[in-house]
Amino acid sequence: MTAPDTVPTPASSPPWAALAAAPAFRDLHARKSRFLWSLLAFSVLYYFLLPVGAAWFGDWYAVKVLGPVNAGLLFALSQFLIAWGIAWWYARRADEFDRIASALATDLGVEAAGARRNPAS
Amino acid sequence: MNAWKQTRVTLALLSLAPTASAQTVGEEWRALTFGVFAAIIALTMYVTWRAARKVRTSADFYAAGSSVSGLQNGWAIAGDYLSAASFLGIAGLISLYGYDGFMYSVGWLVAYVTVLLVIAEPCRNIGKYTMGDILAFRNNPRVVRAAMALSTITVSTFYLTAQMVGGGILVKTLIGIDYEVSVIVVGVLMLSYVLFGGMVATTYVQIIKAILLVLASLVMVGLVWAQYGFAGPAYFEQVVGNPGIQARVASLLGEAGGVLTPAELGQRFLEPGLYLKSPIDQISLGMALVLGTAGMPHILMRFFTVPTAQAARISVIWAMAIIGGFYVLTLFLGTGAAMIVGPERILAADKGGNMAAPLLAQYLGGGPDALLGNLMLSFVAAVAFATIVAVVAGLVLAAASAMSHDIWVGVIKGDQATDAEETRAARVCSLIVGAIAITIGILAQGQNVAHLVALAFAVAASANLPVILLTLYWRRCNTAGCIAGLVVGTVSAVGLLLVSPNMSYPLQQRAAQQEIIRLQEVRIANLEKDLTLVDEARSQALAAARAASAQAKKDLNRLGTGTTSLVGLEAPWFPLRNPGLLSIPLGFLAVLLGSLLYRDPRAEARWQELHVRANTGIGRAAANAH
Numbered sequence: 001m002t003a004p005d006t007v008p009t010p011a012s013s014p015p016w017a018a019l020a021a022a023p024a025f026r027d028l029h030a031r032k033s034r035f036l037w038s039l040l041a042f043s044v045l046y047y048f049l050l051p052v053g054a055a056w057f058g059d060w061y062a063v064k065v066l067g068p069v070n071a072g073l074l075f076a077l078s079q080f081l082i083a084w085g086i087a088w089w090y091a092r093r094a095d096e097f098d099r100i101a102s103a104l105a106t107d108l109g110v111e112a113a114g115a116r117r118n119p120a121s
Numbered sequence: 122m123n124a125w126k127q128t129r130v131t132l133a134l135l136s137l138a139p140t141a142s143a144q145t146v147g148e149e150w151r152a153l154t155f156g157v158f159a160a161i162i163a164l165t166m167y168v169t170w171r172a173a174r175k176v177r178t179s180a181d182f183y184a185a186g187s188s189v190s191g192l193q194n195g196w197a198i199a200g201d202y203l204s205a206a207s208f209l210g211i212a213g214l215i216s217l218y219g220y221d222g223f224m225y226s227v228g229w230l231v232a233y234v235t236v237l238l239v240i241a242e243p244c245r246n247i248g249k250y251t252m253g254d255i256l257a258f259r260n261n262p263r264v265v266r267a268a269m270a271l272s273t274i275t276v277s278t279f280y281l282t283a284q285m286v287g288g289g290i291l292v293k294t295l296i297g298i299d300y301e302v303s304v305i306v307v308g309v310l311m312l313s314y315v316l317f318g319g320m321v322a323t324t325y326v327q328i329i330k331a332i333l334l335v336l337a338s339l340v341m342v343g344l345v346w347a348q349y350g351f352a353g354p355a356y357f358e359q360v361v362g363n364p365g366i367q368a369r370v371a372s373l374l375g376e377a378g379g380v381l382t383p384a385e386l387g388q389r390f391l392e393p394g395l396y397l398k399s400p401i402d403q404i405s406l407g408m409a410l411v412l413g414t415a416g417m418p419h420i421l422m423r424f425f426t427v428p429t430a431q432a433a434r435i436s437v438i439w440a441m442a443i444i445g446g447f448y449v450l451t452l453f454l455g456t457g458a459a460m461i462v463g464p465e466r467i468l469a470a471d472k473g474g475n476m477a478a479p480l481l482a483q484y485l486g487g488g489p490d491a492l493l494g495n496l497m498l499s500f501v502a503a504v505a506f507a508t509i510v511a512v513v514a515g516l517v518l519a520a521a522s523a524m525s526h527d528i529w530v531g532v533i534k535g536d537q538a539t540d541a542e543e544t545r546a547a548r549v550c551s552l553i554v555g556a557i558a559i560t561i562g563i564l565a566q567g568q569n570v571a572h573l574v575a576l577a578f579a580v581a582a583s584a585n586l587p588v589i590l591l592t593l594y595w596r597r598c599n600t601a602g603c604i605a606g607l608v609v610g611t612v613s614a615v616g617l618l619l620v621s622p623n624m625s626y627p628l629q630q631r632a633a634q635q636e637i638i639r640l641q642e643v644r645i646a647n648l649e650k651d652l653t654l655v656d657e658a659r660s661q662a663l664a665a666a667r668a669a670s671a672q673a674k675k676d677l678n679r680l681g682t683g684t685t686s687l688v689g690l691e692a693p694w695f696p697l698r699n700p701g702l703l704s705i706p707l708g709f710l711a712v713l714l715g716s717l718l719y720r721d722p723r724a725e726a727r728w729q730e731l732h733v734r735a736n737t738g739i740g741r742a743a744a745n746a747h
Binding site (some may be wrong): 013014017019020024025028029030032036037039040043044045047048050051052054055056058061062064066067068069070072076077079080083084086087088090091098101104105110111 | 221223227228230231233234235237239353354355357359360361387388391392393394395400403406407411431434435437438441442445448449556686699730732733736737738739740
């Protein structure tokens with residue numbers, strides 16, 4: 001089943017409407033969206049806790065934890081770990097998304113992404 | 122004798138007969154510095170020469186033929202992103218203000234999470250050479266290309282100006298060449314990379330610079346740790362126990378610091394509040410940083426140099442590792458500089474603290490009179506110079522690409538241009554943008570350009586990011602929305618800046634200087650009456666107070682008689698230094714309203730293709746001729 005599209009697509013290009021309507025694609029997109037946007041929201045919120053905390057909860061930042069190293073310093077350092085952690089987690093899930101996308105392409109008889117690379121210069 | 126003392130003795134033996142000079146690099150060391158600079162420049166020229174032979178088509182010029190690997194691109198992104206502001210500026214801020222400076226670093230890294238999750242891969246799947254390509258996919262091509270190109274050129278110009286001014290000052294301070302000549306040197310060098318080697322040379326120069334920068338930082342931090350102990354509580358004990366740092370905190374806190382013990386003063390260095398006073402301002406700046414990187418043309422363009430979305434993903438992850446690692450190192454560069462060089466020396470060399478890292482290198486090598494010290498200083502200075510040139514090259518290429526690919530080929534010639542014509546146009550535009558960059562750099566001498574970088578990020582976050590994000594993810598986004606977003610975002614960011622505290626307000630400046638004079642008079646009067654002070658201490662304090670008062674009077678005279686800022690205000694209307702808090706939501710709102718109030722059948726019709734391609738990469742290779 002194809003949805004009507006108003007822009008005629010040349011015969012050789014992939015059937016976009018069919019792809020967009022395919023249940024496998026919709027499922028992929030839903031899962032990807034949930035994952036990406038919630039991860040992004042978390043990362044942005046976690047980051048903003050740093051300046052907000054420094055401004056309004058500065059006393060907590062001054063609490064010494066390891067010798068002179070205080071909670072504020074540890075919190076700032078944790079931002080790096082969180083950012084790296086997010087990157088690592090995303091890389092893992094992204095491999096999974098890639099596989100689903102390839103399978104989807106094959107199923108609909110379309111060239112998968114990266115099947116043809118740009119000619120090297 | 123412990124290992125460190127032995128090293129110092131050896132280093133001291135390497136010193137030649139000397140005279141301490143008031144400037145950072147003494148006269149007799151200029152030749153050495155020049156030599157080191159020349160060596161690094163020669164390396165980059167060689168690379169450019171090799172690259173020039175590979176640049177044949179426009180795809181090569183704009184995007185290195187999409188043949189850069191994920192790892193290489195990761196280093197190139199780091200090289201493009203870590204500007205002199207990161208290296209010199211943040212190290213300086215940390216050395217002078219402690220914790221607040223380090224908070225700056227965090228934002229610069231976290232910004233890449235946005236890029237990684239929602240920008241890098243879709244852009245690689247949709248675009249070809251520029252951000253204009255991404256917008257032109259669904260929307261009216263000529264209109265959005267023109268608007269996007271203007272925005273790209275604006276953002277790149279703001280950023281470029283700050284870099285050119287910084288580069289001119291750096292070369293002048295360290296080699297002694299005139300400011301104007303320095304700016305021209307930076308400009309000509311950068312132009313040679315771009316004109317002859319396009320994106321290929323630019324990529325290699327950025328990779329080289331990033332490697333040199335990380336190496337130099339690792340060596341310096343290693344030496345700092347050798348002296349003070351590996352990072353950890355023991356290291357920070359030394360930081361808070363350092364008398365120079367304690368004195369610095371005391372001077373920053375003024376009266377409030379009088380009741381603290383030296384240990385408490387030192388501890389304060391690791392707490393927030395010595396530099397950043399306004400929390401809302403901090404949040405506004407944070408928004409601009411975290412969202413602006415994802416809208417920066419010269420960063421986004423790097424994604425077109427790799428063949429696939431997966432490679433784009435790998436390059437961002439590598440970039441995050443390198444950039445994040447570097448920023449953690451800056452914590453030790455900054456605190457190390459504060460301990461070894463001392464805040465007063467750093468301030469004396471440059472009020473903004475930008476000489477902290479070069480001075481640290483010099484002192485690690487034995488000080489201003491030692492051969493090794495000046496060798497290390499020269500190396501670090503040359504790395505900082507390479508940093509500026511590499512970033513400037515990336516910016517010029519971004520602006521020139523927008524000019525040639527979007528405006529000349531897209532708008533003026535309606536996409537009817539041969540590849541040879543386009544490549545030639547790209548080179549001509551590079552020359553034009555380069556010439557403009559040099560001219561502005563010369564004209565901006567002496568201006569405070571520090572806020573231009575933050576402004577560039579604010580415009581990128583307010584204008585570029587909303588339109589890119591919404592055209593990729595929102596079905597209803599269309600041409601009207603994109604134009605509205607670009608215009609409102611840019612105008613609001615720039616407009617708010619013009620009425621912000623960043624501008625010069627003569628009445629306020631005069632009041633500030635008069636207040637300093639008054640305070641010093643009070644201090645002088647108190648000192649003269651204070652009988653508990655030893656004569657010598659009193660005369661020293663009196664001399665300091667009188668010097669401060671004299672300086673304030675000089676500054677007051679220099680202010681002249683004007684009463685209003687550039688746009689005619691006596692006091693700022695908008696209270697924040699960074700417009701992000703207001704301009705970013707306005708940008709998004711504009712895209713929303715513009716899209717909803719207008720119907721664009723083409724945008725809706727092409728949604729399915731964009732949606733599938735952005736999410737899966739299907740059809741990207743086949744459709745690259747668009």
